[in-house]
Amino acid sequence: MSDINAGGWRPSMGEAGDAKFTTSSGDYGLMLEEALSFELGSPDKCGVDLDPADRAPVAGLGKFLRKAAPGLPGLTEPETVRHYTRLSRQNYAIDLGPFPLGSCTMKHNPRLNEKMARLPGFADVHPMQPQKTIEGALEVIEQLADWLITLTGMASVAMSPKAGAHGELCGLLCIRAALDARGEKRDVVLVPESAHGTNPATAAFAGFKVESIPATPEGRVDVAALKAKLGPNVAGVMITNPNTCGLFEPDMKEIGDAVHAAGGYVYCDGANFNAIVGKVRPGDLGVDAMHINLHKTFSTPHGGGGPGAGPVVLSEALAPFAPLPFVTRGADGSIHLVEEENASEGHAQAFGRMVAFHGQMGMFTRALTYILSHGADGLRQVAEDAVLNANYVLRSCEDLLPAPFADSGPCMHEALFSDAGLAEGFTTLDIAKGLIDEGFHPMTVYFPLVVKGAMLVEPTETESKAGLDRFIGSLRSLAQRAKAGDQSLHSAPHFAPRRRLDETLAARKPVLVWKGEPGVPGTPSLSEIGGS
Amino acid sequence: MRYLPLTPADRIAMLAKIGADTVDDLFIDVPEAARLAGPIEGLPAHASEMAVERHMSALAAKNVSAGSAPFFLGAGAYRHHVPASVDHLIQRGEFLTAYTPYQPEIAQGTLQVLFEFQTQVARLFGTDIANASMYDGSTACWEAILMAARVTRRGRSVLSGGLHPHYGEVVRTMAKFTQDDIISLPAKMVAEADDAAVIAAIDDKTSCVVVQYPDVMGRIPDLAAIAEAAHAKGALLVVVVTEPVALGLIEAPGVLGADIVVGEGQSIGVGLQFGGPYLGLFGCREKFVRQMPGRLCGETVDVEGKRGFVLTLSTREQHIRREKATSNICTNSGLCALAFSIHLTLLGGEGLARLAGINHARAQATFERLTRISGVSLMNDAYFNEATLILPRDAREVVRELADRKVLGGVSLGRLFPQGEGLRNGLLVAATETTTDEDIEAFALELEAVLEGASA
Numbered sequence: 001m002s003d004i005n006a007g008g009w010r011p012s013m014g015e016a017g018d019a020k021f022t023t024s025s026g027d028y029g030l031m032l033e034e035a036l037s038f039e040l041g042s043p044d045k046c047g048v049d050l051d052p053a054d055r056a057p058v059a060g061l062g063k064f065l066r067k068a069a070p071g072l073p074g075l076t077e078p079e080t081v082r083h084y085t086r087l088s089r090q091n092y093a094i095d096l097g098p099f100p101l102g103s104c105t106m107k108h109n110p111r112l113n114e115k116m117a118r119l120p121g122f123a124d125v126h127p128m129q130p131q132k133t134i135e136g137a138l139e140v141i142e143q144l145a146d147w148l149i150t151l152t153g154m155a156s157v158a159m160s161p162k163a164g165a166h167g168e169l170c171g172l173l174c175i176r177a178a179l180d181a182r183g184e185k186r187d188v189v190l191v192p193e194s195a196h197g198t199n200p201a202t203a204a205f206a207g208f209k210v211e212s213i214p215a216t217p218e219g220r221v222d223v224a225a226l227k228a229k230l231g232p233n234v235a236g237v238m239i240t241n242p243n244t245c246g247l248f249e250p251d252m253k254e255i256g257d258a259v260h261a262a263g264g265y266v267y268c269d270g271a272n273f274n275a276i277v278g279k280v281r282p283g284d285l286g287v288d289a290m291h292i293n294l295h296k297t298f299s300t301p302h303g304g305g306g307p308g309a310g311p312v313v314l315s316e317a318l319a320p321f322a323p324l325p326f327v328t329r330g331a332d333g334s335i336h337l338v339e340e341e342n343a344s345e346g347h348a349q350a351f352g353r354m355v356a357f358h359g360q361m362g363m364f365t366r367a368l369t370y371i372l373s374h375g376a377d378g379l380r381q382v383a384e385d386a387v388l389n390a391n392y393v394l395r396s397c398e399d400l401l402p403a404p405f406a407d408s409g410p411c412m413h414e415a416l417f418s419d420a421g422l423a424e425g426f427t428t429l430d431i432a433k434g435l436i437d438e439g440f441h442p443m444t445v446y447f448p449l450v451v452k453g454a455m456l457v458e459p460t461e462t463e464s465k466a467g468l469d470r471f472i473g474s475l476r477s478l479a480q481r482a483k484a485g486d487q488s489l490h491s492a493p494h495f496a497p498r499r500r501l502d503e504t505l506a507a508r509k510p511v512l513v514w515k516g517e518p519g520v521p522g523t524p525s526l527s528e529i530g531g532s
Numbered sequence: 533m534r535y536l537p538l539t540p541a542d543r544i545a546m547l548a549k550i551g552a553d554t555v556d557d558l559f560i561d562v563p564e565a566a567r568l569a570g571p572i573e574g575l576p577a578h579a580s581e582m583a584v585e586r587h588m589s590a591l592a593a594k595n596v597s598a599g600s601a602p603f604f605l606g607a608g609a610y611r612h613h614v615p616a617s618v619d620h621l622i623q624r625g626e627f628l629t630a631y632t633p634y635q636p637e638i639a640q641g642t643l644q645v646l647f648e649f650q651t652q653v654a655r656l657f658g659t660d661i662a663n664a665s666m667y668d669g670s671t672a673c674w675e676a677i678l679m680a681a682r683v684t685r686r687g688r689s690v691l692s693g694g695l696h697p698h699y700g701e702v703v704r705t706m707a708k709f710t711q712d713d714i715i716s717l718p719a720k721m722v723a724e725a726d727d728a729a730v731i732a733a734i735d736d737k738t739s740c741v742v743v744q745y746p747d748v749m750g751r752i753p754d755l756a757a758i759a760e761a762a763h764a765k766g767a768l769l770v771v772v773v774t775e776p777v778a779l780g781l782i783e784a785p786g787v788l789g790a791d792i793v794v795g796e797g798q799s800i801g802v803g804l805q806f807g808g809p810y811l812g813l814f815g816c817r818e819k820f821v822r823q824m825p826g827r828l829c830g831e832t833v834d835v836e837g838k839r840g841f842v843l844t845l846s847t848r849e850q851h852i853r854r855e856k857a858t859s860n861i862c863t864n865s866g867l868c869a870l871a872f873s874i875h876l877t878l879l880g881g882e883g884l885a886r887l888a889g890i891n892h893a894r895a896q897a898t899f900e901r902l903t904r905i906s907g908v909s910l911m912n913d914a915y916f917n918e919a920t921l922i923l924p925r926d927a928r929e930v931v932r933e934l935a936d937r938k939v940l941g942g943v944s945l946g947r948l949f950p951q952g953e954g955l956r957n958g959l960l961v962a963a964t965e966t967t968t969d970e971d972i973e974a975f976a977l978e979l980e981a982v983l984e985g986a987s988a
Contacts, residue, residue: 052886162808168860169860305633305864352708380570392546462537501636503842512831
């Protein structure tokens with residue numbers, strides 16, 4: 001923080017080793033604070049050497065010219081590298097330890113993926129170059145598409161959606177288009193209450209009404225309740241399988257048959273495909289559309305919240321409606337790009353376009369690299385090890401933390417616990433924040449909503465047994481402390497770059513941009529908050 | 533398998549702890565008929581790093597990279613020089629391999645970057661606030677239209693004919709399903725943007741007008757005039773910026789009266805990447821904040837009073853509001869936002885202005901040379917780093933023939949607007965700081981040869 005060292009050493013700092021000891025810089029050894037770039041830089045600084053333009057703007061531009069350069073601070077290269085490197089050290093990351101966020105899935109990101117995506121033939125190619133100059137790019141898309149189709153046992157895949165929720169939207173729009181083609185107006189989509197929030201949001205975004213389906217006490221979709229809701233107004237169902245309780249839906253085929261018999265379609269949220277890749281093909285279970293989060297199953301990096309990529313595999317029934325653009329392979333083996341210009345030749349039913357250009361190409365190269373590295377045998381091993389790791393966590397902790405569905409059998413890729421049985425006033429949040437002090441990223445908390453105080457632990461296949469044992473040791477220790485009523489947990493984390501942050505304050509009077517003058521330290525925006 | 537840490541002995545010990553005999557016992561919930569007995573047939577087995585690298589490199593080698601030929605494509609994706617430190621920094625594992633910052637105490641790096649990013653975007657656009665990014669420019673454009681409808685409680689939007697046709701297609705595709713009323717003005721190959729047509733289309737049912745700045749043909753609309761006309765009828769002005777480097781030279785849309793500004797951030801820090809992942813930018817007036825889509829990062833304090841950052845106002849978002857959310861968006865483009873932010877930090881305001889000036893000057897040099905070719909003329913009165921050339925024949929064929937001659941010579945309007953009338957001879961040409969005099973001369977000579985009908 002910029003103002004911390006303003007006063008220099010003060011007698012109140014205390015002696016080294018005592019709890020109140022502070023340093024004059026505000027930094028503590030390798031625990032480094034960092035000001036905002038706006039406080040460090042100034043608009044006249046530049047980390048890029050640029051000669052002035054060699055001519056004046058054309059006359060026509062005169063009235064459009066901006067009056068002053070944008071008020072953006074610049075930094076030289078050494079300052080820039082230091083700013084971002086110091087900031088990076090305030091982040092937890094999969095490179096530092098497990099990231100056991102259930103249903104979010106963060107596995108190791110192989111560095112070969114990064115190297116391949118940066119080959120100039122992929123990284124430095126424009127999306128609208130003439131086709132003969134991008135044949136390798138189209139081939140990457142086609143090869144990845146072929147793998148996804150084969151691994152899922154589906155008929156086709158729409159590659160362009162930008163992320164999982166965008167893929168959900170693509171699948172539901174295919175369903176809308178198919179219903180339109182049948183001349184039917186069905187406006188209801190059934191969504192289980194354990195679903196990701198994106199499912200109902202997407203259905204609403206696509207213009208459907210959402211009706212909720214309850215879960216059984218075993219954590220599965222209530223098939224009877226679902227069947228009771230089927231009818232001529234139901235466009236389809238959205239089922240997550242494996243579901244967000246970490247369980248496989250054993251009645252998936254029966255559900256699919258019933259939905260199809262009633263004239264609807266089955267959307268499968270494929271967020272958890274990593275649990276079954278190479279072991280089960282969703283196409284064998286009556287699925288009509290399923291998105292695949294490439295970062296979850298196929299290891300593309302998530303970079304602090306994106307980019308994602310959400311290709312959608314489709315059944316024969318929905319394939320004709322896939323959005324533009326896409327890549328097809330002709331009978332002679334040649335690859336063709338289908339877009340607005342040529343879609344009328346055999347693809348007139350495409351429902352339209354969801355994105356500019358071709359989708360997340362940089363994620364396709366990474367995912368294909370990952371898939372080729374594993375091969376059919378390795379991908380199967382991925383699912384087996386992911387499920388094995390999750391069950392190991394489940395059985396290693398269930399004596400201390402209640403596991404609501406553990407009695408009904410093994411889990412899939414994630415282990416679900418609840419905070420029932422902790423001492424009075426202790427909750428999932430205390431366990432989660434305690435894990436931070438233990439050096440781990442917490443699990444997914446308070447999701448799925450069907451379990452009170454849910455803790456959803458997904459270790460993934462890229463954790464070693466020794467690493468899991470350390471994590472389990474910490475989780476058990478925290479459970480014991482929370483059962484014993486260890487008050488220090490309420491104020492955890494104690495050892496993170498920040499203690500618990502005031503989220504209510506942030507939401508009550510949002511400060512979303514820095515409002516000071518570049519290069520002038522201080523935090524005027526904070527004093528505004530204080531005045532509210 | 534180099535990515536799987538469990539040893540056979542580990543697996544046996546873990547199965548014993550679980551109380552299962554084999555790993556297949558853990559898949560008992562899967563109906564027997566759906567369980568695959570072994571690896572899917574017909575697919576290759578695992579491969580070494582060296583073998584995969586060879587395979588992928590061979591595919592990459594089949595593409596002509598932009599840096600290997602005279603290159604003049606734009607149309608919503610621009611080739612700029614990205615300083616080496618940008619790519620180095622985004623590959624730091626703490627950024628690259630972090631997930632969404634759900635636990636702010638151990639995600640301050642990502643969160644502070646997002647706060648800085650939001651501030652940069654807002655200052656670049658001249659808007660009060662900005663969000664933590666969207667998928668790309670086209671999806672941000674559709675989200676802006678939805679947001680305008682929420683703000684104005686009206687359902688009719690007017691799209692300028694100068695809007696990138698892919699963006700227009702995304703909007704029309706989505707609107708088909710949501711029943712929003714979209715009026716799409718035609719693209720015309722004339723010197724000035726269609727401001728008058730946009731203004732004439734605004735009525736008291738109009739929720740917003742969507743205007744690209746500079747537009748897809750490189751022209752520059754008069755935003756202040758359109759804003760005034762829109763506001764007079766209670767409609768919002770949504771401005772789309774697909775080349776943010778332009779804002780180093782021309783006035784910020786927010787300053788000219790835009791209510792929502794969205795854009796594609798690819799041209800700063802991200803690179804071409806055959807179209808994705810890119811970076812949706814989204815800024816607007818502060819009073820609309822609770823109608824905004826996407827993640828927002830906000831400033832707060834921790835229990836010790838230290839400044840810190842959190843994701844905030846999540847009551848707008850799908851994980852809380854479910855079917856009542858402002859959008860179904862869940863992911864942003866965090867890593868691309870980081871690249872954008874680092875590149876813009878390296879540039880600074882004056883650096884960006886200088887870069888923009890260089891881009892404009894390179895475009896001038898390009899058009900001065902190309903319009904010396906017989907039969908080639910410049911359509912635009914004004915442009916930034918991209919403009920439309922009018923050729924004596926169908927530009928789609930010309931682009932293909934130029935590619936045969938190892939020149940990547942722009943994007944034809946015929947490909948962008950396959951249904952458009954009177955656009956066939958238009959060629960959209962962009963130049964940036966990466967365009968050399970040698971590139972321009974090579975382009976000019978080959979274009980001349982193609983137009984003279986010489987064989988390659």
